[in-house]
Amino acid sequence: QSALTQPASVSGSPGQSITISCTGTSSDVGNYDLVSWYQQRPGKVPKLMIYEVSKRPSGVSNRFSGSKSGNTASLTISGLQAEDEADYYCCSQTISGPSVIFGGGTKLTVL
Amino acid sequence: QVQLQESGPGLVKPSETLSLSCAVSDYSIRSDYYWGWIRQPPGKGLEWIGTISHSGKTYYKPSLKSRVTMSVDTSKNQFSLKLSSVTAADTAVYYCMRELGGAADYWGQGTLVTVSS
Numbered sequence: 575q576s577a578l579t580q581p582a583s584v585s586g587s588p589g590q591s592i593t594i595s596c597t598g599t600s601s602d603v604g605n606y607d608l609v610s611w612y613q614q615r616p617g618k619v620p621k622l623m624i625y626e627v628s629k630r631p632s633g634v635s636n637r638f639s640g641s642k643s644g645n646t647a648s649l650t651i652s653g654l655q656a657e658d659e660a661d662y663y664c665c666s667q668t669i670s671g672p673s674v675i676f677g678g679g680t681k682l683t684v685l
Numbered sequence: 686q687v688q689l690q691e692s693g694p695g696l697v698k699p700s701e702t703l704s705l706s707c708a709v710s711d712y713s714i715r716s717d718y719y720w721g722w723i724r725q726p727p728g729k730g731l732e733w734i735g736t737i738s739h740s741g742k743t744y745y746k747p748s749l750k751s752r753v754t755m756s757v758d759t760s761k762n763q764f765s766l767k768l769s770s771v772t773a774a775d776t777a778v779y780y781c782m783r784e785l786g787g788a789a790d791y792w793g794q795g796t797l798v799t800v801s802s
Contacts, residue, residue: 577730606787608786608787608788609787610787610788610789612731612789614731619780619792619793619794619795620723620731620780620789620792622788622789622790625786625787625788625790626786626788631790663730663731665731665733665787665788666787667786667787670747671744671745671746671747671750672744673733673735673744673745673746673747674733674736674744674746674784674787675733676730676731676732676733677730678730679730679731
């Protein structure tokens with residue numbers, strides 16, 4: 575059961591859009607529409623940003639959107655703001671167990 | 686607003702059993718949600734440990750399954766984690782959470798557990 579694959583880091587300037595990919599397999603991302611994304615600012619508790627691939631919890635900005643194609647899920651943040659600087663983790667249900675598996679995390683830097 | 690609060694020893698000796706509890710406030714644990722644990726070693730990423738329903742149905746991470754036991758106490762509106770035979774690799778911040786469909790929407794503040802003699 576390997577972790578989902580995310581880029582270690584991404585960066586963008588304020589106002590730009592960025593996309594973070596999350597690549598799994600046909601046993602996890604490709605098999606379930608149960609992909610979620612979390613934002614974790616330094617020293618803080620992770621916060622749910624996207625669930626079930628593309629749904630936003632109440633209170634999460636519509637600048638955050640999620641999608642999936644095959645075995646790869648993506649998180650897009652539009653209109654980047656300084657406050658978006660954080661670590662982002664993807665997560666998926668997996669056949670193994672069944673259980674849940676995380677990506678290794680992506681550090682977003684707002685330039 | 687659902688509130689979760691972890692409690693338990695912050696220091697556990699190698700080979701012993703780590704025991705944590707999570708008290709849930711302002712929401713009944715007897716719901717359709719699952720309740721579970723996620724951990725994060727210092728400076729590293731998140732790791733899902735497992736979940737339990739109010740009826741006691743459990744799902745564990747396969748690689749931890751032999752060492753993990755989760756239980757629920759509906760009378761106290763809380764649930765618990767036991768992790769046996771701990772090593773330094775189990776040193777982490779342990780978060781309890783509420784989960785539905787693999788998504789953890791409410792989290793506790795986290796508690797650091799250090800495994801050391």
